[in-house]
Amino acid sequence: MTDDLVERVRAGNEHAFRILIETHKDTVFRTVYSVLRHQKDAEDATQEVFIKIYTSLPQYKNQGFKTWMTRIAVNHAIDMKRKRDRNKEESHEEQPKETHLGQAEDVEALFFRNERRKLVLQKLDDLPAGYREVVQDYYINEKTHQQIAEEQQIQVKSVEVKLYRARNWMKKHWKEEDFS
CATH class of the missing domain: 1.10.10.10 (Winged helix-like DNA-binding domain superfamily/Winged helix DNA-binding domain)
Known part of the structure; x- marks a missing residue:
């Protein structure tokens, strides 16, 4: 079923992509939440992951959609976490040393x-x-x-x-x- 949806999305069917999102949104959210441990960040990341999935579909080789999608979600969440941690570190460094x-x-x-x-x-x-x-x-x-x-x-x-x-x-x- 998922491979059929993927092919319909590749063909330009927006409704098929909405179905794909509805089918997998909980899995993607749980995946990114397990890395980020923050509700709002996980919600934002979930949306961004589906954008990445959509733009990466031409490269998808029909070799296990759920695994492929989860890998994108994990990598994106890790990138977000690193960026968030780096921003915290930078803002910490910007504070005057005397404080x-x-x-x-x-x-x-x-x-x-x-x-x-x-x-x-x-x-x-x-x-x-x-x-x-x-x-x-x-x-x-x-x-x-x-x-x-x-x-x-x-x-x-x-x-x-x-x-x-x-x-x-x-x-x-x-x-x-x-x-x-």
Whole structure:
């Protein structure tokens, strides 16, 4: 049924796209909400995801619409979350330093956050060399899979595999206590 709807949307049938949205809006919303954890942001992201789906339909290869759609939703939500976090960080940096110096809790929190960041960067050195660069690029430098693949002259799938294996390595070798 979904593939039939997709073909009708590709043919320019707007009503078919409305049906497609109605059929999948809850799934997309739950997906983006699970990343963003904010009702209004998730509602906005859901609308944006359907716009991306519509514009990306010509590239869709009829290989599992729900999986394809969910991947678009997850990637968009992660991008929104990064942007939101970056904006919070920038607005935090723009505040005058004197306002923070008088507040012992803020100074202490900033100190511990910087210490944790140093610890994480040190722990990255423990990663096997094949994983270290891709983890650094993806999580620290916030590069996309595509950017990493182009820079390392490898396939995007190879980047995904390296990240997957690096996460498994970290789960196996690192403990939460190591970072507290």
